Amino acid sequence: RSICYSFSTIFDKIIKRQIPAKIIYEDKHCLAFEDINPKAKIHVLVIPKEHLDRLSNATEQHINLLGNLMYAVNRVGRQLQLEGYRVVINDGQKGGQTVFHLHAHILSGENLPGFE
Numbered sequence: 001r002s003i004c005y006s007f008s009t010i011f012d013k014i015i016k017r018q019i020p021a022k023i024i025y026e027d028k029h030c031l032a033f034e035d036i037n038p039k040a041k042i043h044v045l046v047i048p049k050e051h052l053d054r055l056s057n058a059t060e061q062h063i064n065l066l067g068n069l070m071y072a073v074n075r076v077g078r079q080l081q082l083e084g085y086r087v088v089i090n091d092g093q094k095g096g097q098t099v100f101h102l103h104a105h106i107l108s109g110e111n112l113p114g115f116e
C-alpha cells in the first residue's frame with residue numbers, strides 16, 4: 001500500500017498563490033480560504049502549509065501540525081465572529097475526501113442539523 005505524503009494538489013497551488021482563492025486568514029503554519037462550492041452559508045477550508053495528505057496518515061511527527069490546524073480553526077471562528085460552527089475532516093475516498101491535502105471544513109452561518 002502506497003502512502004502519498006508529498007503529492008502536489010490544488011491546495012499547494014493556493015498556498016503558492018499560483019491559483020486564486022478568497023484567502024481570509026493566514027499564519028505561519030496555516031491558510032484559510034472560502035470553499036469554491038460552499039455547502040453552508042459560511043464554508044471555509046483551513047489547511048496546513050506543510051503537506052500531509054490525510055488525517056489517517058498522521059504520525060507523532062504531525063502532532064504540532066494538527067494542533068496548529070485546530071488553533072487556526074479557532075482564529076478563523078473569532079475573526080469571522082462565528083457564534084457556532086461545525087468542523088469536518090473527510091479522510092480518504094470512502095470518507096468523502098477529494099483533495100489529498102489535509103483540510104478542516106468550517107461550516108457555519110445557519111442552524112446546522114444535528115446527528116440524531
Ligand code: 5GP
Pocket residue numbers: 010021022033034035036037038045089090096097098099100
Ligand atoms: P473534501 O471533499 O476533500 O473534504 O473537500 C474538498 C473541498 O475543496 C470541497 O468542498 C471543494 O468544493 C473544495 N475545492 C476543490 N477545489 C477547490 C479550489 O480550487 N478552490 C477552492 N477554494 N476550493 C476548492
